[in-house]
Amino acid sequence: DQQVKQNSPSLSVQEGRISILNCDYTNSMFDYFLWYKKYPAEGPTFLISISSIKDKNEDGRFTVFLNKSAKHLSLHIVPSQPGDSAVYFCAAYEIQGAQKLVFGQGTRLTINP
Amino acid sequence: DTGVSQNPRHKITKRGQNVTFRCDPISEHNRLYWYRQTLGQGPEFLTYFQNEAQLEKSRLLSDRFSAERPKGSFSTLEIQRTEQGDSAMYLCASSLEALTGMGSPLHFGNGTRLTVT
Numbered sequence: 345d346q347q348v349k350q351n352s353p354s355l356s357v358q359e360g361r362i363s364i365l366n367c368d369y370t371n372s373m374f375d376y377f378l379w380y381k382k383y384p385a386e387g388p389t390f391l392i393s394i395s396s397i398k399d400k401n402e403d404g405r406f407t408v409f410l411n412k413s414a415k416h417l418s419l420h421i422v423p424s425q426p427g428d429s430a431v432y433f434c435a436a437y438e439i440q441g442a443q444k445l446v447f448g449q450g451t452r453l454t455i456n457p
Numbered sequence: 458d459t460g461v462s463q464n465p466r467h468k469i470t471k472r473g474q475n476v477t478f479r480c481d482p483i484s485e486h487n488r489l490y491w492y493r494q495t496l497g498q499g500p501e502f503l504t505y506f507q508n509e510a511q512l513e514k515s516r517l518l519s520d521r522f523s524a525e526r527p528k529g530s531f532s533t534l535e536i537q538r539t540e541q542g543d544s545a546m547y548l549c550a551s552s553l554e555a556l557t558g559m560g561s562p563l564h565f566g567n568g569t570r571l572t573v574t
Contacts, residue, residue: 348499376558387548387550387568388548389565390563390564395558439556442513443505444505445556445562450497
């Protein structure tokens, strides 16, 4: 049962343009959402998060949008830079529930010069 | 903050052998998690500790898997009688406290890549 889904295994974007990564979830009890970034041979590193009481959170070039009614979140990166090329994982958990992050399958983002 | 450290980085073993991995979390972190990641998938939860107490185990963790955190600091994950399906990246993560919806909850190590031949 895949509770967090990233349906695009890969995405290619030109440098300077906007990258949009999408994530869907099925568990309505999730109330905190995160994006992690992973380079080859390294562990995932935290990028940005959002609580279910918000619909947008921004940190520099990164913005996460949450649409609770659609059970959908997205990560926008603008402008995209070559160093953004990595695998991006969406994750979620229940603050008052199971104390574990549930991850999506990941999306490999490639930024082309 | 030296980060989460995992050893070894790579392990190649023959089917049927036992293997043990070690994780050293960030020193003041109370929570320690083990995840497994296979190719093309996201990390899958295996188990977690609050100090030395193991609070949850995934059904993915068969009887061949055992994890310990004897003094509430480092942790070990042992796999007995390894099978080819155990080949994966085993990730350890730690957090200062419970997942409360604030900030960055988990800091991951670089993982141990296990290959079972």
